[in-house]
Amino acid sequence: MTAQVRVPSLLTRAGTASVLTLALSSTMLAPGLVSDAEAATTARASKALRIAASKKGSPYQWGATGPRRFDCSGLTLYSFKRVGKKLPRTAQQQYNKTRHITSSQRRKGDLVFFHSGRSVYHVGIYAGNGKIWHSPKTGSVVRLERIWTKRVWYGRVR
Numbered sequence: 001m002t003a004q005v006r007v008p009s010l011l012t013r014a015g016t017a018s019v020l021t022l023a024l025s026s027t028m029l030a031p032g033l034v035s036d037a038e039a040a041t042t043a044r045a046s047k048a049l050r051i052a053a054s055k056k057g058s059p060y061q062w063g064a065t066g067p068r069r070f071d072c073s074g075l076t077l078y079s080f081k082r083v084g085k086k087l088p089r090t091a092q093q094q095y096n097k098t099r100h101i102t103s104s105q106r107r108k109g110d111l112v113f114f115h116s117g118r119s120v121y122h123v124g125i126y127a128g129n130g131k132i133w134h135s136p137k138t139g140s141v142v143r144l145e146r147i148w149t150k151r152v153w154y155g156r157v158r
Contacts, residue, residue, distance in 0.1 A: 045109025045157060048079040052125045052133040055079075058142045060135045065089075070135040070142060072123050076111060079125060085157050091123040098155025106154045113153045126154070 052075055061069035066078035073091045080087050087094050095113045106112075112132050114122035124134030127144060135142045 041156065041158065042107065042109070044080075044083040044085060045107065047083045047109075048076075048085070048157070049109040049125050049127060049133065051079040051082050052076070052142070053127070053144070055142045056133075056144070058135070060138055060140050060142075062138065072135050075133070075135045075142060076123050076125060080157055087157065092120040094123055095120045095153065095155055097157075099158055101154045101156050103152075103154060107156075109157075111155045111157065112147060113155060114149065115151055115153060120153070 055066070055070065055075065055078075058066075059069050060071060062071050063074070064070050065074035070078065073087075073089060073094055076091075076094060077087045077089065088097055091113060094111060098111055101110065106126055108126055108128045110126045112124045112126050113120045114124075122134070122136075124132030124145075127133055130147050131144055132147055133142065133144055136145070
């Protein structure tokens, strides 16, 4: 209630430019601008994506977390660890740790979780245009591939 009384008083005493400067220097943002924390999150995610892509051709190995062999969650764990973000070991644990987002909110570097019912069984890093970098299964290698199902959830590493 106090803030509601103080804001009109502030608007009366300050010119429009001063109020805009005040709004931009506090936690409120003008439309289209992002916070420093959000910009840092996006930069880290982009770098993690590049790290995953740099592992193209690395063989799949169950339980492997790099730097030469990976399973699916090992690739995501490795990529984000290299940019200073700690993720849990399994795809399900990683899903539980991320901020869940919709497909329309997804950005390059977000995690893509494949699920059956409520259980997550696979994870990759979103590369844009409906594709992910991932380490799919025994006998294959880290690669860029189109998302093959609509049974996916998205998560953003914080």
